[in-house]
Amino acid sequence: MGFLKPDPPQEDPRALLARPFLERIRILSAHWVEHGFGAPRAVSVIYVLKVAVLYCLGGLLVVRYTSDVGTFADFTSWWDEPVLYQKLILWTVLLEALGLAGSWGPLAGHFKPMTGPVGYWLRPGTIRLPPWPGKVPFTAGDERTVGDVLLYAALLASLVVGLVLPGEADGGLTAAVPGSAGGVVSPLVHGVVAVLLVLCGLRDRLIFLGSRGEQYLPAIVLSASLGFTDMVIAWKLLMVVVWLGAGVSKFGKHFTNVIPPMISNAPFNPSVRLRRLHYRDFPRDLRPSSLAWVMGHVFGTTVELGLPLVLLFSPNSTVTLLAAGAMVVFHLFILSTFPLAVPLEWNVLFAFGAVFLFVGYPAQDGYGVLDFSQGWMLPVIVAALAFFPVLGNFRPDLVSFLPSMRQYAGNWASATWAFAPGCEERLNGVKAPARIQVEQMQNMLMAYEKDAAAVAMQMPLAWRSMHSQGRGLFSVLVRHVPDIDHYTVREAEFVCNQLTGWNFGDGHLHDIRLVNALQKRVNFAPGELTVVWAESQAIHQDFQRYQVIDAALGVVERGTWKVADCVERQPWLPEPAGPVPVQVEWVRTVQDTGTLVTEV
Template identity: 70%
Template sequence: MGFLTPTTPQVDPATFLRQPFFDRMRTLATHWVDNGFGTPRIVHVIYLAKLALLYIVGGVLVATLTSDVGSPFDIASWWNEPVVYQKLVVWTVLLESCGVAGSWGPLAGHFKPMTGGITYWVRPGTIRLAPWPTKVPFTGGDRRTVGDVLLYLALLVSLVVALALPGVPSEGLIAAVPDSTGGLLRVGSLVPVMVLLVIIGLRDKVVFLAARAEQYLPILLFSATLGFVDMIIAFKLTILVSWVGAGVSKIGEHFINVIPPMVSNAPFNPFQRLKRAHYRRYPEDLRPSKLAWFMAHVAGTTVEVAIPLVLLLSTNLTITVIAALAMVAFHLFIVSTFPLAVPLEWNILFAFAAVFLFVGFPAGDGYGVLDFSEPWMLPVIAAGLLFFPVLGNFRPDLVSFLPSMRQYAGNWASATWVFAPGAEARLNELDKPARNQVDQLQSMGYEPDDAEITMQMTLAWRSMHSQGRGLNSLLIRHVDDLDARTVREAEFVCNTLVGWNFGDGHLHDEGLIDAVQSRLHFAPGELLVMYVESQPIHRRTQAYRVVDAALGVVERGNWRVSDTVGPQPWLPDGPIPMTVEWTRPGYVPATLNAKG
């Protein structure tokens, strides 16, 4: 990777773009092995600067200077002060809610401007995606109103107020930690935040998920309702469910396909041989190697399940410290790979929480899982924390993969959008602050062909994952004139339409497709979407559907997950086997000459 310039495939752009689609995917996937996205290293430096200065330094200054915990430069005076942890959580929610934490910048498809989020959510008329618009009163429609903007601004103000107000004394805190000086967050400052998150979430699931409410809303709730010792134990259970839920979701056939392209995209890994070692036989066979299996299921899954359980149950301080440091290393490794959703702030907070919660308040000192003040609290809190992860794993169609705690698992609802020639440009007619990514790149000085190749790199990245082989198989089945069309990774399309995405396919399903269609009125065949739902934990198949923006769903079916992990990313042997369950009467695959 260059420091100021991207590392691009060594091809003649014009000639390359005339090649068949799957020939291009092979070239780009092979390029990805050594170079990842090829992003200039200066971009990663910008991310690190944002992480260090805005998030870490900014968060520490805000948390300490607004609380009576000593100097921000004297870490020993505040690292185990509960109010500091609480305020760092609120600080994280504020940055996430503005769209300047996760899913920010070029690695998330925000090239120019680099910020989506707030620039969309303070703008009446932009697309709004309610989770249950036909079931919850006053949430219908898909257009952001002035009222939605005011609710969103009220949320930001409430977060700032919660940060600015000093902590208040707590009898439980003083009894448990007599030398604590910072107190705890005021309950009255947390209630508006929680209420507004719920109300906004019912009106627009994008903002709710962007705030990472599934991670932080329980912490705010426990801060507002529990005594000190119970609150700390509940915090531990919250982070444990996130860790173990993510670990359990990695058991299966998807996750091993995440590791190789993730390692290949690590910008500061100079060892080409190490990158290639994650593939069976570069460049002929890009399926995961035995090393990738070890990294996925031993260094990944086992660590993420076993070590958090050790942290929860250990009463030996030495073992606890070692386990906490292991989780810190785990999260720092994820940061070093710069995954495309760039959840860097989340990983840093969880690394800090591993030390703050389990070393600062060890189980052997009365903060164990059996030390709740009332016996009913453990089963009730555990059941509440597990409800959405369990439901989401059995019915992934009902729950975002984020509340399902399936982060990084590779088992994602995903989609590919396919445009007839010239149709993608019509998305720029929508009321949104950012133009399509290919246009953003050109405004930065990219030649049109270079911008197009950059966007196709995201398709190659998807093809290296299990669901990518399935989606590309649907392209073969449903798009006769594939080489003449514009194909886009749906997550990047979603970012320009609603301002945020974190790998959640539910944000670009029929809700978004219908919102776009109601404004642009594509003709049949002009916009096709290949969509696949996550794999339920008790099934070996994934359900797919093909959507024509003008006609609605035109086909439903499923494929075996085992069939998606065997082929090469460029499907040299053709599409994977599929079971078609339903086809719209009269539907025929879209071509340039025969639509509908």
């Protein structure tokens, strides 16, 4: 991998692009094993600098110069001030809402500009995606208005106000920590931020999810409504629910498939041999090896299910410190792999939070769950925190995978978009600050040649093929579009980023609702844009539901596939097993007269 040059497959780009679709997937998935996305190493350095300078140093500077906590030389005396943690949460939400944290840059499909959300969400006329337009008054429509822009600007302003204002004195804090000098962020400010975030989310779920509301809104609400000791205990419960939810989501057949491509994408891992060891028999068999299973379920699932409970209930300071240290290592490991949605800041904050909350305010010092002052509220808070993770696992169609706490589970709603020749360029006609990604890549600082950019945009498809749902999506696609070899096939997350400014692996953001919004603006003819879309697997079922969407006709097919069939296939669906079998449940056909006929 070059520092300023990408690391593409050795085959001539034009020759590679001329190969059949599944043959391309075979070559590119094997290339992913050894090289990951293949971005220039400078891209990874930029991410490291962004996290270290903008996020970490920037956040500490904001807290230091807006709060009475002390000097940097005296950091050890104020690292556990509650105002520090509160303002770091607000700082994280601000960067997420601006698009400067997760889903930023080339590894999220933002090449030029590298920042998405703020350029879209401050611009009237761009696409917005309300969560319940037919049920919540004043939220219908898919076009951003001046009012939406002002509401989003008010959210940003409230976050800045919360960061700039000094902490307020708090009687509970003074009683619990007599030497504390920083106070706490005003509950009123937290309340305003919470209200504005909810209002923005009702108008446009992109903003709520883009601000990582499922992670930080509960912390903000708890800060606004509880006394100091109860607030700390509730923060702990929030982190534990996030960890446990992520651990539970890794049950099943999907998760082991996440580990090998994630390890392969770790830019600072120099060992090609170690990358290959995560696959059964490179390059013939790219299913996960036993090492991948151990990495995923021993060092992943077990850690997320066991250590949070140790932290929550440990009566021993040494055990607490060791468990917190292990969680720090866990999050830093995830950060080091640079997953495609690049949730780096989130991992840093959770690593710090493990130390801040459980070491700084350990259970044995009066911050255990039994120390909650109003016992009746404790089960209410736990139930509220667990509500969406539980609902989302049983009814994934109702809840984004983010509030469902399935961040790394491999069990995601997802989609593949296929454009007829020459039709992708029509996306440039949609009001947005960014053009299609192949054009962005040719104009970025580390510019790609045209054909090299086209090959690079196939790499996310290779990544998807190495996950269980990718094999299902491609199986339906090659069956439904017989001449798929001549189509422009794209990973839906990247398309969504270009159209809306943000995506974080949430297939609900590029389902029929985004397709309909796009169709209003572009007016594709039948067959010019075909989308294969799949819902997450419900925790009590063994299949996933899929839809085939024609932009001009709407949903034209529904059905299911077995997850077990997907995980047993190779990424390129070779014979004799071939594509994954599907159970077609509903088909819409078009008769010669043009009349739509529904068949069951």
